[in-house]
Amino acid sequence: MSTKIEEYASELLEAEKTREGIAPLTERDSSLTVEDAYYIQLEMVKQKLSEGRTIIGKKVGLTSAAMQKMLNVDEPDYGHLYDDMELKNEAVVKVDSMLAPKVEAEIGFVLSEDLAGPNVTFLDVMMATKYVVPTIEIIDSRVADWKIKLIDTVADNGSSAKVVVGDKQSTLEMLDLRTNSMVLYKNDELIATGAGAAALGHPAHAVAWLANKLHEFGISLKKDELILPGALSGAVVVEAGDTIKADFGPVGAVTVHFE
């Protein structure tokens, strides 16, 4: 299995570089398990680190009931965020640097201490949160035409591509992250709305899920890492010329331009 894992990891990394999507792993290899998929992702981590990348955080995906239903799963997944994925507010992104990008609005968490599972609760996450930030995650699939099952997206680093981080940093004081508003605009037109509860009931609960899930792989959440706890609305397809703004009310706003 280990050579197969290395091969699939290399294939996905190559697809990211060439922007040529691969055929779904699940269509080629029915013996792959979700655990194998995480080991493919971790093999990619190894290769990325050897290329000089650093890990700046993690993302949780499949946190909404709608997405879980679509992929016929009952739990979220996660991926790694690398230093070359991070973009500043108002960044300009080339659409053709990716395969088929979409955007999602998320409330990012930055922790003031490490968090290691098991038994991490959303209370622990709230207490360990240094601040939250408005973010837009740009997702992309290295699997051709987004024809993914759970195993495909897990292997493909949770379909993560970029993260645009807003400027405002807020402590949790006076915030209600369950009801916190999210309004998504494309070219000044309102296209989606949501609230914090869309991410597994509470974004901090999604972070707690991640800490406990990572424990299965001997990994913990690190102080000062950026954690994306899941989208607050459905993903939106973007093309060159689009400007996307996510406004999170008291948590602030973040904008990205595509060309």
Add this chain to the structure above:
Amino acid sequence: MTVLTDREKEIVDYLYTAERDAREVVKVTDKYPELTIEEAYVIQDRLLEHRLSENNTKHVGVKLGLTSKAKQVMMGVDQAIYGYLHADMLATEWEPVKYSELIHPKVEPEIAFLLGEDLEGENITADDVIKATKYVAPALEVIDSRYKDFKFTLVDVIADNCSSIRFVVGSKWISPESIDLGGIGMVMSKNGRVEQTGSSAAVLGHPAEAIAWSVKELSKRGKGLKKGDIVLSGAMSEAISFESGDSVVAQFDGLGSVSMFCK
């Protein structure tokens, strides 16, 4: 590893299995009328050690009980009590509390304190509690005495970890400095109908006073509250019963609301 006396082991198993199997039992003092309050707290410690290892969970905080004058009079006592909260007791607003896991549950509204610093010693004041608190949040505590008909003596309820079983914490957290915690009004409704109203003053005059009391009590037994602990400071009204199908929401002036549903 603590060595338990035969009596401690028997009572710990008795109360642990009653919770695990959601089965009511006759109270411990029927068989052991000589048990003292100090012995009951030792049994509580042993029960909690057993529960932590059997349930593969962890300590998350402390809850106070009998913090209202009315309840103390009803029980014929003049002091509050405390028990402990474990991670597997934390319920959420977005997942049901399962009725099949409970015996005869009741729910009560409380203000939760989340500590940013350790608190210990016999000279702790309400001001010290406020200073050590990072956030306060609205909470619902589900209590479920393991004893038949919810009837017990002070010794029984202490041994039974003060009827603790579940708790839900609301999602709006604020600094205790930004609100007057001594007079927070509360309305608790079940299925849309108002069932209880009250104020945080019902909790030993002020919830921070109740926590200061608990710190002094804990220090007598060489313990304290720890940074990161959640402390449920005591009920702001009478508890109400609920069953499968019920939804309960408590709204707090200035603190937002917290809800639970049972399935």
